Amino acid sequence: MTARYMGIAEELRDAIMRGEYPVGAQLPSEAELATRFAASRGTVRQAVAVLATEGLVGSRQGARRIVLGRERSQSFAELHSFAQWARAMGYRVSGQVLQQRRRGAGATEAVRLALQPGEPVLSVLRLRSLEGEPVMLERTVYAGWIAPAVERIEPGCESVTQALYESVGLVFAYGEHLIDAVAAGVQDSKLLAVRRGSPLLRQRRVTTTHEGRPVEWSDDRYRAGSVTFSIRNSVDANPLVRQMGDLRPAP
Amino acid sequence: MTARYMGIAEELRDAIMRGEYPVGAQLPSEAELATRFAASRGTVRQAVAVLATEGLVGSRQGARRIVLGRERSQSFAELHSFAQWARAMGYRVSGQVLQQRRRGAGATEAVRLALQPGEPVLSVLRLRSLEGEPVMLERTVYAGWIAPAVERIEPGCESVTQALYESVGLVFAYGEHLIDAVAAGVQDSKLLAVRRGSPLLRQRRVTTTHEGRPVEWSDDRYRAGSVTFSIRNSVDANPLVRQMGDLRPAP
DNA sequence: TAGTGGTCTAGACCACATC
DNA sequence: ATGTGGTCTAGACCACTAC
Secondary structure, X not given: OOOHHHHHHHHHHHHHHHOOOOOOOEOOOHHHHHHHHOOOHHHHHHHHHHHHHOOOEEEEOOEEEEEOOOOOOOOHHHHHOHHHHHHHOOOOEEEEEEEEEEEEOOHHHHHHOOOOOOOEEEEEEEEEEEOOEEEEEEEEEXXXXXXXXXXXXXXXXXXXXXXXXXXXXXXXXXXXXXEEEEEOOHHHHHHXXXXXXXXXXXXXXXXXXXXXXXXXXXXXXXXOOOEEEEEEEEOOOOOEEEEEOOOOOOO | OOOHHHHHHHHHHHHHHHOOOOOOOEOOOHHHHHHHHOOOHHHXXXXXXXXXXXXXXXXXXXXXXXXXXXOOOOOHHHHHOHHHHHHHOOOOEEEEEEEEEEEEOOHHHHHHOOOOOOOEEEEEEEEEEEXXXXXXXXXXXXXXXXXXXXXXXXXXXOOHHHHHHHHHOOOOOEEEEEEEEEEOOHHHHHHHOOOOOOEEEEEEEEEEXXXXXXXXXXXXXXXXXXXXXXXXXXXOOOOEEEEEOOOOOOO
């Protein structure tokens, strides 16, 4: 059973997508929506809060809500998983494991994965492609407790996220992402077919379970021009953070 | 008067920062917090919702909330304004206008700023420095209606955002940001003192008023290694979006 | 001044986690 | 079986916007 407010949010989102409420237009008042959907004002507020965090509408005390945009944010799965994102966008995606080996956790990795230095981890190098073109190089370190399940995945598997869910029921629930630009190194340039020193978009991330237990720590590098990250924010909700770049050593 | 739930959120946030609830630990139940703060459960839920969108705590039905991290997200102002961000981080910041001229809006700019092509805009090139080192090159296009106020700002002004607020009461309320990596061009490399073709982190953004009226469209390029963008997300809340890079022409 | 969103309450029922 | 967070209601008052 899906929640009432989700249904209301969906109806309003559809209306916005259809252009019934064009960008810049006002939404009906909460009271009006409550009547229309035969729900309490609280439920209606939950619904519009969903749209607000999606960046579709904005609001301020005393004035009607306004429509800010029509594109919808992607789901967490689509952000976390390259394959799920690419599929949702309608691209043909493939992946290939190039290296895979167990070793002891380094100092940085241990901190990221909440392990003791030297505890076993699984290091994997994967090349991801869109429409047959190599687009992203992924260097992932998995915590030891999930390593067996990762090793059972076939090397050409498209979606590791999905494989881990299906094999051991693992759900990625929270992520932290660090985004910056780096120059392509020797290995990067060879595998991504770009010149050495050319710009790459780097996304480093830690992903954890529902319980807050870190599962993986990854360094993903995208060929310049292949992908863009997009964020909507407001005075009220601000997910994005800018940091000085000298905070952590290269992995 | 600040809201009750904000105060509760602050107390809980402080407790997390102090390590009273370390990363991975559980928060008290809503009922317990309601008693402790002499507030209703709804108000307590508003408070923990704040912490959840800040990425500090996570939650799932049936289980206690857990602490995910200790770093707090920055404010919208700190994301939008280079100067306000740098100051909040404790850096000495400076800026210099290198070029400034009025012209007609190009096709892309017109779309971004919700103008007709050819309508007047103000184009400004600024170099931003941290601790005296050039770090970011900012190419901003302002909508014509705000141009006079921008032109009155002195060329060495640190914070344009603050200047516009103080002079005409302009408030930046919503932003959309596109983040990717590009190679330094001729002008980039000269002004940022890097080699041609070296990697830059690019942030393009549109900022609008409370009413949803676009104010500026900007292309900011950071020297690699100088800044990192950081995002926390979860299955529930997902502000970040990844897109194919071939969507829009270079400005 | 009237309308609107922001805040807060007190209570209820349900779905899920934990033991 | 018990506790927990997720959802929903009905009402109230306030701060702010728009006119």
